[in-house]
Amino acid sequence: MYQYASKYAQKAYEQDKAGNYKAAHQNYLKAAEVLQQLIQFTSNPQLKNMYYVKAKEYLARAKELKDMGMQPVEGGRRRSSRKGSRGGDSGGDEEEDELEEAISEIIIVEKPNVKMSQVAGLEEAKRALREAIILPMKRPDLFKGARNPWRGILLFGPPGTGKTLLARAVATEVDATFFNVSASSIISKWLGESEKLVQQLFETAQEKQPSLIFIDEVDSIASARGGSEHDAMRRVKTTLMTQMDGVTTKKSDRIVVIGATNLPWELDPAFRSRFEKRIYINLPDF
Template sequence: MPVNPEFVSLSVRFALCVALSYMTWKAIREIIEPNRKQRLEAEKRARDLFVRLGLSPDIHLSEHEMFVATNLVEPSTITVDWDDIGGLESTIEELRRTVLAPLRRRADSRASSLIQPPKGVMLYGPPGCGKTMLAKALAKEADARFINLQLSTLTDKWYGESQKLAAAVFSLAEKIQPAIIFIDEIDAFLRIRDRGDHEVTAMMKAQFLSLWDGLISSSDTKIVVLGATNRPQDVDDAIRRRLPCAFCIGYPDISQRALILQKILAKEQLALDVELNVIAAQTETFSGADLHELCRKAAVRCFHRSEDMEEQNNQTHRHAGGDGDGYVINMEDFQDALLQSGSASHLRILGALADRLSGSGNIA
């Protein structure tokens, strides 16, 4: 049967029109919905997290809730627990009593409206003293969903989207409660409001505060907002009022520094002349992070010393995977590392003095 040329031509033109229409529709959709690709990726990540966290896949989430859900933390991926934190035993015990126990004993809390977890907890103090480690350990042990809220999650270039994302934080937490919303460096996100704030930022803060008020007024919700900051004086007064349970994580004292050193050096080989109490007494202005850096420098010095011994003696004292007899940190390694760390310590002292003179170190 002969093919009709007009039919072939018409079919080709129709196919071209369909293809052109599809490409045009796709281009228009990308213009109208530029975040579609990110939304689909966020939805996939959120669904995978729901499965790993044991949440029901039948929970209906909006587009914005799905995006916020990508900030959920899987406890098995957290490598920090209470045993890794030294010198903060009293704070850990208080967090367990104040936050974890009320979240877990949901049946007991119905006997009294006062047996509830605090709606807001603030960890404040100088940097490097264990605030983020406490939050990680809390996330690992808590029998609750942990949302590690990032500031970038709530910022969007499209007008009105930031407010919707802020609302999605609380609506998502309500659907998956008990939940903990962790905001690190909360002063950067919810700092003191003034006339210099951008309109979008001011609206997002107002939305966040309004939704937080609704959370506080409800006695049935099991949601805790956990904030950490190095500059509590920069946090807005309205935010501090909503964080009634505050813990000051300051510089460790001599006994706490000795415990921190024990935690850091638990798996290291130390010479018999190493006295951790002496090192703790010599590091008066050091934070936990400073002590970790001090131990790292001492270990690096020991490593180079071992390498030099190998070259001089023309024999191997330290093999990869061996007994490591040549790699033993001695007291001299710590003393040399301490001399290298002196400048940073002096800078911290000068900074603390400047804060006291300016009055910025006080909490209103």
């Protein structure tokens, strides 16, 4: 996959140099997206850091190119083209822009194109996901009253068994916006702003529904609480549980949260209870 990122980056450099900023902007974003996927899949910390640095560089340049095509600056600051949602408070708009930029850096938002039929094996897991997510989203009329669909699904099992691929396939089947979140990235890079970032994530998912929020390595953010737990970490966990509760109480929302972990026994019991349906993802059975 790294060669694809390099290919997109090389195209972006050439188009940037030639003044073809629109095409360069698109290729910078594509290169960064591929690198973000590599960050998810590699366990080598040195490679993760290299991919992160390059992805951040490409996203920064893409933002510069985007800003060049926006309205003129006023007083040395770019004027936002969006209307303020907080009574004209420009500071609130700037803060929201920063959070949306943070989401673009560590959260992959896409419309995937991977069908269930393309996933080899794992028939039991696919059947469970069809019953838990696909059918309720395609036929909401069948799930009313006491038959409420599950809004929190936990995929657990050994590493490398296809949890992310299955989640992407589910999003494809129901034509949902797919939010691919690395819990460890939120904590490591945005600990001071993690609560706001989590809130913004769910607000964005609500705007783009039907949405599927996939939280990889969920145990890194939802491990069992202890006396040595940092206050900031505790607040992030509380915010995430509150947002998940909001998803389950709003019956009209078409949002599903899928968590993935290799260590389900390390999850906080209160957090684990938010995942009403748990599906074991075994080694491929083909």
